[in-house]
Amino acid sequence: MADLLDDATLQARVAELDGWSGTPDEGISKTFQRKDFNDSVSFLNRVAELADEADHHPDVAISWNKVTLTYITHFKGGVTEADVEQARAIDERLG
Numbered sequence: 358m359a360d361l362l363d364d365a366t367l368q369a370r371v372a373e374l375d376g377w378s379g380t381p382d383e384g385i386s387k388t389f390q391r392k393d394f395n396d397s398v399s400f401l402n403r404v405a406e407l408a409d410e411a412d413h414h415p416d417v418a419i420s421w422n423k424v425t426l427t428y429i430t431h432f433k434g435g436v437t438e439a440d441v442e443q444a445r446a447i448d449e450r451l452g
């Protein structure tokens with residue numbers, strides 16, 4: 358497992374992604390707009406499959422037609438390359 362990213366590295370890494378932002382302490386987040394609540398749940402089920410494949414899971418919030426994913430590596434207590442890679446995988450496979 359990769360080491361914790363400092364803020365400068367994190368900002369450079371998320372700049373390569375589409376719409377993700379965050380800090381080393383709070384994680385990297387992106388809000389996805391969906392059609393309605395059921396579409397949000399369907400999206401989240403696909404996120405869950407991908408998360409299980411990678412054994413790396415986002416924090417999740419649903420607000421009717423919006424799904425916010427936040428990646429932080431809990432057992433390291435901050436953001437690692439694994440979080441950036443998982444954010445990239447979400448965009449490439451579910452974006």
Ligand SMILES: C[C@H](O)[C@H](O)[C@H]1CNC2=NC(N)=NC(=O)C2=N1
Binds near residue numbers: 412413415428429430
């Ligand atoms: C045993 C298993 O690998 C760990 O519990 C994993 C599962 N998914 C995880 N996901 C995230 N985001 N952080 C973790 O520390 C984490 N730990």
